[in-house]
Each structure stands twice: as C-alpha cells, then as structure tokens.
Amino acid sequence: MRPLVRSMLAVASILPAALHTQDAALRREIDSLNRAMEQAFANGDMMAVARFYADDAKLMGPRGSDVSGRAAIDRYWSGIKGAKSWKLEVLEVGGDRNTAYQVGRSTLVTTGAAGDQTSVSRFVVIWKRQPDGRLRIALDFYHF
16 A cells, blocks of 8 residues: 555544544534533523623524624523523534534523423523633523
8 A cells, every 4th residue: 555545544543532522522612612601500500601792793583583693682681580490402413613503402400480481491501712711601692
C-alpha cells in the first residue's frame, strides 16, 4: 500500500473518534449550563437565568410572543413569579464549539395562590460562543 494511502486511512480512522470527543465535550458544557440555569431558577434568581442569554438574543414563544434584546429578556424572566423548580432535559446537541444547538424538553413549576402550576414545553436553543469564551443563548424557540 502506498504511503499516502496509508496516511489517509490513518487520518480517516482517527477523525470519527476526535469528532465524538468534541461532541461529548460540547454536550457536557451544555448540560452544565442547563444545570446552572435550573439552579438559578430554584434560587428564585430570574436575573441570573436571563444572563444565560446573549445581549442580542431572541426568545420565541407560542402565539407569536417574541422577545428580543437584553432589556426585553430581563423583563421576561423577572416577570416569572413563584419559581419552584425547572428541569431541562437535553435530548440532542449538535454543531460545533462556537455555534451549537440543543433540542430539549422543559418542565417548569411555579407556585402561587392557586397552588403549583406545571408547564411542559419542547424547545430548540441556539448557543453562540461570546467574545469572553462563554456560550450564551442566541435564539430560544419553545412551544407547548
């Protein structure tokens, strides 16, 4: 076998393992961010939840309830009252280190005068790496 062909076969056999390692690292990073968001919610710190979004992010909810930009996202999250628990399930992660997507399921529980209310939704989030190196949500699309 020619040396060039042997080299190409060697690279081809290593590449899938390298991509799997990158995918696993990205999934761990996104899982970690989800756990931190859940914790901020459980602590009732809605502004900490809002800080997981980029300053120019867009949040798209049911019935055309779009929210764009830092001030609007801060208002959206600070408007959630009676925070009790939030579970974010990561169903799928893809993309690369700088732009990743997450498909998941959200189970959010709030409490109020009428007792606990549970909202279950499916979502797609686009994460973008910011100049400071951290992933932040650029687009959050959810529906019930």
